[in-house]
Each structure stands twice: as structure tokens, then as C-alpha cells.
Amino acid sequence: MSLLLNHAIGWFSYLERGPVLAQLLLPLVALLVGHSLNALPRGRVPRRLRQAPWLLEAGLMALGLALLTLLGQPIRLALQVTSLYLLWLGLGLIRRLLARMLKPTLVHRLDTRLLRPSYLVVSVLCLISWVDNLQVLSTIPLGRWFGVSVSLGGLLISCLVIYGLLVGSGVLASALAWILQKGFALQDDNRRAVTLILRYAVVALGITLLFDQIGFNATALVAIAGGLSVGLGFGIKEVFSNFISGLWLLFEGSVRPGDVLFLDGDPCEVRSLGLRAAVLWRDRDNAELVIPNQTFFTNTTITYTGSDRLRRSEILIGVAYRHDPDEVIQHLVASALGSPGVLPEPVPRVYVVSYDDSAIRYSLRFWIDNPMNNLSISSAVRQTIWRDFEAHGIEIPFPQHVIHRPPAR
């Protein structure tokens, strides 16, 4: 580590040289001046310059570079720093281009997980390569881990590979799962589960191969894993329990991304099943609920998507005593079938449930194919029933209380 520190001190000590500092500050000052234009009052800056501050930045850069050249000073560092800035601007253009083709969430994910980290790594490596030999730096030993001498380059490559696995395995797993779905005619929710399992498998396999490539001693790893398991038992057992629960749920298939669960009286869709917790989306208020995996493992779970995605909905309605129940039942079934979202099969059914004080109570039971739409479809059915009853003079009685008072004596 002291060797690395020595190198790092060397990089920064180039700043002691006036020409080096001048080359680094030149693009910085040009940028600051360009950006500060917006802070000035409108009248004091020409409109064209305000719209394109890069004109001023480029002008200042050119002026500074010309001056340095006239003074016989080096300028390549300033050009290199400027090229890094231009690369950053190019990244912005790529983002805009992607935004036209992809969904905003996907663009954001690509930007934060791939474009910006790549830019950061490339820039840092570029900066270091200007003042040092990357090949030699990569050989700096960091110590012996698991019986293997680990170098700085090895560690950096391992980190990049692991990061690549975590970020890129999603795409790979999705592609594999899509192929499996096509091959085995899997349902969408099964495909999602397969995707997640494949992703864990790709990451685990990748890390195992990486450790093998580095040459980590497998016996030492097993011994450490054994020691950790004791620690896990006491220290972070909740995290571990959630992780295992998540894997178990995936294999069992009881909770999978895309499933609809009934939680506190509300249907919620499983958005993702993570290492520690599942994220559920509640339609009622567009809330996202983060539920630890072991909750599903230890508590009763009500799901509408276990074997199929059908849900049977029920509407209770009271109709006046004077109407023939057969006629009412026909109207209710017709109303249900005429409402959007109600499945014709299984056929809606109506039952006489009770004789109440002012009405006969009927139960209309019909099937829908998306459990999350229960409320909207039920609402649509109720509206159709009202219009149908209104058209045919069928009364939905309002409970009335008649009070008889004995005549005064």
C-alpha cells in the first residue's frame, strides 16, 4: 500500500509545476466563465452568447492555448482535459438519443449503471496513464488473500467483473429466460421467476469462476464460509433468513414477480423479489411496499395468481319484494355480461341471499381475468345494473321506517 501511496503522491506533485497547473486551470476557468453567464442580468449578456455559452468557453480556451503556445509552454494536458469534457458532453448526447428510443426508467438505469460509471473509470485511468504506467501500477501487491497474492490490477479487474456481473447479468438472464419461455411455453410470471433464478445463478457462477481464476484457495474459502455461518447465525440472521426465504419462495413458486397478493385487504402486485425484501405495488394509492421475504415464508399469504389469474368478484344488492326473483336474476346476469372486463366464462351467477327488512338481497358473482381491476370492473357492473333497473322499473328500495302513533285519548 505504501508503494501505491508513493505513486499517488507522485501524481499530485506534478501540480508543483506552473505549466501543469496552468493547463489544468485553463479549461476549468473557461467552463466557469461559460456557466456564470446565466447568473448575469439578461441585458448585460448578448442573447446569442447566453444561448450558446460554449462559444465563449471555446474562445477562452483557444485564447489560453494560443498564449501558452506563444510562451513556448506545453498544451497537451489542457487538450486532454478538454477532450474528457467533450466526452462528457458526448455522453449527454447519447442520453438524449437513448431517451428517444427507450423508456425513461431504462435510460435512467443505463445512465446510472453503465454510462456514468464507465466514464468515471475511463477518465480516472486516462488521468493516471498521463503520469504513470498503468501496467506497473497493476502489479502493485496488496497482500495475500486466501493464499493468493493479490495485486492492484487483479483487485480492480475483479471489482469490474463483479460490477459487470451484477449489472449485466440482468440482460443475460432475461434473454435466457425469454428463450426458455419460448421453448417451454412458460407463462409471464414464470418467466420472471426464471429470470431472477438465472440471474442469481449467473452472478454466483461468475464470482466462483473469478475466484478460481484469481486462484483463491477453495479450502480457505470453505473454512471462512464455515466461520461466517456461525457469525450469520447470531449477527445478521435476519438478512440471511430473508435471503434464503427469497430463494425458497422463488424455487417454490409461491411468490413470484408479477403475482397478485392480498395484503391488509388490498390486492398488491409483486414488482420484484430481491435478496432481502420483495417490493409490492398497491393500486389503491400507488404505494410501493417493501416487505421482508421471511414475512411470506412464515405468514399466510393470499394470492389470486397461484394457479391462474382469475378472480371471482361479488356484488350484493337489495331489490324490492314486489319483483319476481327470476326476472331480477336475469337482469343481473345480463348486466354483468354487458359490463366491460367481466368474463363470459365461467358464467356469472346470482343467488338469493336473504330476505331483509325492505328488500330481497341478491348476490351477483362474476369472474374477471385481472385481480388488480376488481374495483373498477365492479364499479362498472354496478352502474350497468342501475341503468338496467331504471329502464325496467325495478326498484332498489331505500329502507323506510313507518312509525304508528296510537290516537290520543
Next chain:
Amino acid sequence: MLVALLALVSSGCQGRDPDEDSGTLHVLIGTPSNEALTAESVDTDLGEFKTLIDGFRELHPGVTLTFAIFQESHLEGELQRRNAAGLAPDLVMLTAARAVQLERQHLLRPVTIPAEDLQQLEMQGLTRVALGNRHYAGVPVLQEPQLACFNRRRLPDPPQTVEELLEMAHGGAAFGLAVEPAHLFWSAGSLGAGPAVLAALEHQPLSPQDRSRIIAWLRWLQTRNLQQEISFLPDKDHLVNQLARKQLDWIPCRCGNIALLRRHLGDRLGVAPLPGGPGGAASPITRQLVWGFGLNSSPRQHQLADQLVRFSINPLTQRTVTLTTLAVLPANRLALPSAGTSSVVDVLLQSQKMGMTGHRFSRLAAEDSQRFASLRALLVGVIFGELTPEQATDRLIRWGASER
């Protein structure tokens, strides 16, 4: 902004108090290896300088020394890039021939050497970096003579002559040679072709005897490739690696390889002068290491660089480095160890004395030069039977005539 730029550019001229014992010195070290650098090779390359640097650090604890190692073949590009950015190192450790080449390309600063230092430095080393007008491309620091490295277990007594080398090869010992002109030139001396080859490279007219000596040398090389126990490998790095892995028993090596080989072979490593032959002693090439000066140093860094260089060539430092590493010889005549100091030093001294013609060869066919590449192609052609020794000799003579 312009005023600020001017101030910054000139800030290097003001610097800090010159008496203050602090500052940073950027040192770039050229390594002859063509293979990818590894932790082991970097450690070996730095090994010779550690003693030197540690002594300087003790004297100047406030001075920070930073090192970057590059393959010598990459130095030109690296210095061009760094000079254009103001990031050139303050000092570069490289071979004399390379220093001259880089100075001619204005990538290094020519230096003048104080009279008292000039008197102490080996004349051979100074000649190799002399530019004329009392200017030099660098300051000679250390010498690395070429010698023979072998495995004592397999070869208790190394060959003294090329004939013995053949006998031992017949006896089952594995010998290795690299198809590199500078690496094979020692055998030209053993077979009496050294002066003739140099004359050809210097474009001098050759006598029929000279021609037949060159033919005899090339024929010897061609015939050796037909022997099972003598292997020709692409470069010296392969040779060193194979001796370290005990796949070879004897190779020509540089004393810079001794540390790495000692790590692998331990006491089994033996060193000896390269074998002579019917034509006389071998003509090994001594690698002359020099300090070159960078172009972008601030006045303070110039001063520190001068201090480090003068410290490096100080007789006491030179003797310490020689005796600590037992792998290099000093450039300072006053620091040359006497014969009998150690067996390794004796071998180094013998090899250095044999290397007079080698100096001329390395100047005439510097690595990376067009002539070096042509000579290499010619040797490859002969060794692998594509050219007869006569054809190759005629081609070598024709180059001289066409360049004359």
C-alpha cells in the same frame, strides 16, 4: 485569466527556497524486458536502484522520489507524450545508446558534467554518451556486462570455450540462445568474426579473410540450431524464464537478470564469462546505464536531479551498490572493486574487459534501429536455414556498400 496564466506559468521559476531540503523528483526507469511487466520483474528492475535511492533518502529525508517503470522500447513515445503535456520526468534511467537517440530527438536535455566527475567516470561509458562540445546525452551510472548464467547442479563447470559448449551439449546439457543480434554478438568474438562484423556495420571495405570469418560465424550459428540440445528462442526474456524453470541449463544473460534467477535457483545459480573460442575471447555487450535529464523540470527539480545524479556517481555510493547487489559494476573508476572481492564480481570484471568490441556493436546497431531489425532478420534467416551463411554475409556487406 491571461494574467493568471502568466503568473502560473512563471510560478515554476520562482519555486521555493533553494536551500530547503524538500521537493519531489520524478524518476522514470527504462527496463530492457520486452515482456509484460510483472510484480517480480518490476521488483527486479527496481532492485539495483533501491540501494542507491535509500542512501539518497537518508541524506535528503524531505525529498520525495517517485518511480515509473517503462519498457525501453516505449520510452520514446512516453517522453514525447509527456514533454508535450509538461509531465516529463526529472530523471530517466536508460541505456547509453537510447539516451543518445532520445537526446537527438530533443526528448532529453543535454548535460555538461563537472570536470571532477569527468575525471572519475569510465572513459568507455562517457564515449558512449558524448555529444561533442563537452555535452553528454546522460551521466553514466552503472554497467551491466553480459555473461553466462547456468544451473550448477546440471553443469558443475561451465564451458570455457565454444568447443566445450558443443561437447557438453552432446553430453545432454540444455543450452539456450536468443535470436537477437546484441545477444549473439558475443559468439562473433569467440569465432574471430567480431572485428569483421563491426567493419561491415561501419561500412568499411572487407578483406576476403574478413568475409570468410563472418561466414564461419554464421555457419556456426546455423549448425548449432541443428543440435537438439541447443535451443534458439525468440528473445532473452524467454531464455531467463526457461533457466529459472530449469528447462535450460546454460544461457547468456545480463547481470540484471541475476537477482531474478537467484530467487528461483538459489545456490544452484552460477555465473561465468561467456566462452571464448578459436578466434579469441568472447565479445559480450555491456549495457551502460545512464541518467538522462527531462525537459519540464522546475529549477528546484533540476537542482534535486543534479544532487541525485552526483550522489549516484559518488565513489562510496557506487561501491555500496556494486557490493550490495553483486549484479552491476560502477561507472566510476574509483569505485571499481578489486579482483577477488567475490566470484561474481570477478566474472563481471572479466566480462566487462572482454566487452570492448561489444560497445562499438551496440552503438552501431542500437535496438529499435533499422539496422538492428535488418540484422535480426538476417540472423533469423541463417539460423533457420532460409539463407546460406554466404548469402547472408554478402547481404551484410552489400548494406555497408549501399549505406557508404
